[in-house]
Amino acid sequence: MGCGGSKAGGSGERADANSEFARKYNLDDKELGTGAFSRVILATSNEGTKVAVKCISKNGELKQEDIDSLHEEVAVLRSVDHPNIVKLYDFFDEKRYYYMAIELMEGGELFERIVKKTFYNEMDARGLVRILLDALAYLHHRGIVHRDLKPENLLLKSPFNDFDIKLADFGFAKKVEGKSLDTQCGTPGYVAPEILKGKKYGTAVDMWSCGVIVYILLGGYPPFHDDNHAVLYRKIKAADYAFDPQYWDQVSDDAKDLIKKMLVVDPDKRLTASQALRHPWFMVGDHELISRNLAKTLDTMKKFNARRKFKGKVKGIILANKLAKGDLF
Incomplete structure (x- = not known):
């Protein structure tokens, strides 16, 4: 898109x-x-x-x-x-x-680092989510909407630090007051329903995309997925997703509740970044979340990440062919 x-x-x-x-x-x-x-x-x-x-x-x-x-x-x-x-x-x-x-950014993409781990738990995931929400709260407080939150835009500064994460690629970022934007913008699977519906929108679109990322960090796969974009967009507009017990039984109810309050179709009822940071999940003791081993999530995320990278390579080959033919320049 x-x-x-x-x-x-x-x-x-x-x-x-x-x-x-x-x-x-x-x-x-x-x-x-x-x-x-x-x-x-x-x-x-x-x-x-x-x-x-x-x-x-x-x-x-x-x-x-x-x-x-x-x-x-x-x-x-x-x-x-x-x-x-x-x-x-x-x-x-x-x-x-x-x-x-x-x-x-010499550490590469965040998801690439995660899938190389041998152990991953809910406290690890929460630490990453807190960093992302803090950056979004900062931007939104200044009236800036990113408009293209996705795994590819979460990068690591160093190959040796798992938490020195930075939000990158501000090519679609814009200053906004209230709901004043109407440009069709975003990436399939991460785009907010109000954009798909052609409605005026504001910073809340980032919170929907953030909810998708949080879902992937905890479940290992995206909440909305279909190779047919029309079907995919129908699912997004209806918030048609589920917590499959096979993948989500080991995840805490607090974490799932945070996702539910971010993946809300009505942007006025969606949590803001500041509100999300005050969610009860961030108050849970570290020891409890460390005990929630996300080994199954890690295995699932490895498969999701491999498919994501493959699609990226295919797009890269198509782009390279266009470059070679002079179609772009």
Whole structure:
């Protein structure tokens, strides 16, 4: 599902030698990722700091709405300072390219780290949920909605720390007052029902997506899934999901209650991030949650993650073919 955003083109070519960007950063040969319309390259600053640089080409493919959304993403990232939100160090608007120098996340995706664990319990899951909710409470208090919460956008700063998590990819993020947005935006399986229904929406859409992520962290699989998008969207609009006893018997009632209060069709009745942080689940003693072994969840999540990564690779191959044919640039 698309959205007017800064997912707009870049080839990652070298900057002009006398440009402001080139005077401050040196692009390496390592490509860190390729988006639908951008490339992310490893770079080193003059001070020796490793960063990720998003290179966005000005080759005529950018529409005005893409440019506007790019500047909105930059403005949002410049306005925030939170330990669990990725940092924007610099932004350069140059002759041939836009460059975004972003905090380098060397630990990879959160879900990739979880599935490598040999042991996983409900206290581990709660710690991750608390971090995500804290970041969302910070954003929402400032009138910022992320609009694309999903596992791919939860990254780890270091390969050695399981809890130094940062929320990334603010390409769809926007400042909002109340329910003033109406752009169709998000990722199938995580998108909120009010968006699918074409209603005006606000920060509550993030809380629905967060509820989906919490469900996966505790159950190991998504609450809404179907290869047919029409069927999938019908399930989402009706909040048609269940706690299958085979996977959920070992999960506490408090945790399930939190999910129920996040996956609420009416956004006015959905918990806010601040309210969710005060939910009784966060008051339960650590010893009780440590005893709730989520081994079955871990096994299920490994299968879910493998399918997720496979779909991502297929999309990557399709994108690479389009790049090779020059369809995107």
